[in-house]
Amino acid sequence: MTGAKARITVLVSGGGTNLQALLDAQSRGEIPHGEIVLVVSNKAGAYALTRAEKAGVPGVVVEKKKGEQKDFEDRLSALLKEYRVDMIVLAGFLAILSGDFTARWPRRILNIHPSLIPSFCGEGFYGLRVHQAALDYGVKVTGATVHYVNEIPDGGEIIAQKAVEILPGDTPEILQRRVMEQAEWILLPQATELAAKTLTERSTQQ
Ligand code: GRF
Numbered sequence: 001m002t003g004a005k006a007r008i009t010v011l012v013s014g015g016g017t018n019l020q021a022l023l024d025a026q027s028r029g030e031i032p033h034g035e036i037v038l039v040v041s042n043k044a045g046a047y048a049l050t051r052a053e054k055a056g057v058p059g060v061v062v063e064k065k066k067g068e069q070k071d072f073e074d075r076l077s078a079l080l081k082e083y084r085v086d087m088i089v090l091a092g093f094l095a096i097l098s099g100d101f102t103a104r105w106p107r108r109i110l111n112i113h114p115s116l117i118p119s120f121c122g123e124g125f126y127g128l129r130v131h132q133a134a135l136d137y138g139v140k141v142t143g144a145t146v147h148y149v150n151e152i153p154d155g156g157e158i159i160a161q162k163a164v165e166i167l168p169g170d171t172p173e174i175l176q177r178r179v180m181e182q183a184e185w186i187l188l189p190q191a192t193e194l195a196a197k198t199l200t201e202r203s204t205q206q
Pocket of ligand 1: 091
């Protein structure tokens with residue numbers, strides 16, 4: 001913690017629109033209790049890394065080789081230690097983190113999921129598949145959820161949710177975009193500030 005700010009890393013895998021929402025919110029002064037100090041991608045060439053570079057935030061690639069979960073997490077942990085990270089935000093991050101890893105970061109890892117958990121979440125529900133499932137089921141409302149991460153995929157305590165209407169003629173792509181614009185990009189910065197504030201208050205009380 002540098003002063004009253006939590007040092008935040010954002011883990012990404014792809015386009016980084018949620019990272020961009022965080023960076024923009026930070027530049028508008030909307031995350032006063034946190035500072036994004038590092039972006040980590042498990043995919044080289046992810047556009048999220050370009051967004052980090054443009055924002056002047058260090059971006060590092062930590063690739064996970066097949067069947068080398070512990071090696072991947074050891075390299076990731078060493079990097080987080082080097083940058084004195086207090087809190088982790090998963091923003092479109094598609095690699096699995098083991099229960100051993102998440103247990104070392106209790107209530108300090110956040111994830112954004114593009115549905116109203118407990119609907120359409122868990123193993124195999126990511127990206128467009130989530131919206132396809134909502135359309136297949138015929139729900140009239142979906143949205144996004146930010147939750148703490150534990151060993152159960154999308155299973156941790158919910159921090160915030162925001163609902164989005166499903167409209168006639170929606171395709172998974174149209175719905176994904178609406179959920180991003182109307183829910184994810186608003187919710188993630190708000191939830192990140194909430195969690196960072198809670199973390200800094202907890203640490204000053206100790
Ligand atoms: C989005 O659908 C988001 O809900 C999920 O990952 C997808 C890509 O996000 N978490 P981003 O554009 O890489 O932030």
